[in-house]
Amino acid sequence: MQRTLLDRIDQVADDVVSLALRGADGPLAPWEPGAHVDLALPNWLTRQYSLCGDPADRATYRVAVRYDPLSRGGSEYIHRFLRPGRPLDVSLPRNHFPLLPAPRYLFLAGGIGITPVLPMLRAATAAGRPASLVYAGPSAATMPFADELRSAYGDAVRIVATRQHGRPDFGTLAAGLEPGTLVYCCGPASMLAAAEAAFPAGQLRTERFQPAPKVFAPATAFEAACARSGRTVQVDADESLLDALNHAGHSVPSGCREGVCGSCEVTVLDGEVEHRDDIGAPEGRMFACVSRALSPRLVLDL
Ligand code: FES
Known part of the structure; x- marks a missing residue:
């Protein structure tokens, strides 16, 4: 901290x-x-x-x-x-939504989803890459930083007040997308779904503030063997690995408890994990607030 x-x-x-x-x-x-x-x-x-x-x-x-x-x-x-x-x-900053190198960028932001996009647009523009932004919200009064964006980027920014003008048409935007454009989208779930339907998956990066609805195998009990402490923790079917570890005295940090922030990452040494997060766990890691074991036992680097 x-x-x-x-x-x-x-x-x-x-x-x-x-x-x-x-x-x-x-x-x-x-x-x-x-x-x-x-x-x-x-x-x-x-x-x-x-x-x-x-x-x-x-x-x-x-x-x-x-x-x-x-x-x-x-x-x-x-x-x-x-x-x-x-x-x-x-906390120290974490980044699950990095700006990857690309010849050009299209940013799509809805409401408070503008926040990660602001520094991305600034960085892309400073790097000399063509970059544009479509920023949607119910009305101009509800959209933070709209004036700042207009005066800094002029025509590269399109502000869409959806109560007056309707939602931006991502199908039309996708049809006119120049080759090599990387699309970044951050906003409410309905906006992310519209972007996922319109843009090719390989060209689209999204960030969720809330977990996407998903279906998983029924939760079952499993054991978490902590390699460094030598303790084995029983995780019941109705509790999270995070809670079980913390109750057993391992202090694993947490934030969202919904698999979107990355605070509760733990290293897995052995066993099969069902990843239930919305971040995309790196190889050999899992997010203990939501992800569980598919095997009867996990070995953790704790
Ligand atoms: S506490 Fe946020 S991902 Fe686990």
């Missing part, structure tokens, strides 16, 4: 605030466009937010938070109670 102080909190759209978090102990850890951090809130909740500032600014991280009326306590706390000057712990 890195210690920060909440330097500023600014209203950047209806129901969206931007937080500027200044490193309390000097420069903050470096990051690349697409990265996110876990924010440890004073009400004991941990929430994940994409970094939307400038990676060259090592003094400050910027994140933006939309108030969610169905909030499980994170966005509500931030909007109602956080004030400048508050110390906040922030």
Whole structure:
């Protein structure tokens, strides 16, 4: 964790605030466009937010938070109670949505999904790559950073107020896509589904804030053998590997508990894993909050 102080909190759209978090102990850890951090809130909740500032600014991280009326306590706390000057712990940045090299880019963002796209668009443009953005939201007033984007990128940015103009037609965009264009999409589930239906899978990268609905084999009990501690932990059919490990005294960190943030990654030395996350676990790793064993036993590097 890195210690920060909440330097500023600014209203950047209806129901969206931007937080500027200044490193309390000097420069903050470096990051690349697409990265996110876990924010440890004073009400004991941990929430994940994409970094939307400038990676060259090592003094400050910027994140933006939309108030969610169905909030499980994170966005509500931030909007109602956080004030400048508050110390906040922030994790090291993680990046499951990196900007890969490509001759040109098309970015698609919906609502608060603009946050990881801001530094991506800036980096692609700075690298001299043709890059355009289609940014959709119910109305201009609900869309953070729309004015900043318009003045920085002019015609390369198309702002679509969907209540007035309807959703952007991804089929038309896909038909006109120049060869080699890499498409990045971040937004609500309906937008990701529309992008997945319109663009070839090899050209599309998406980031989810919520897990995609999936069907898995029924959960069964299994054993987790922890190679370093020598302990074997029983994981019941109705509990997660994360909870079982933590109850047994292994402190495995967690954030979303939904397989989208990557905080709870553990190394698997042996056994067959059913990956249930939305990140794509690297070879030999699993996300303990949602993923389980298909074999009766897993051996973990814990
Ligand atoms: S806690 Fe977020 S992926 Fe497991």
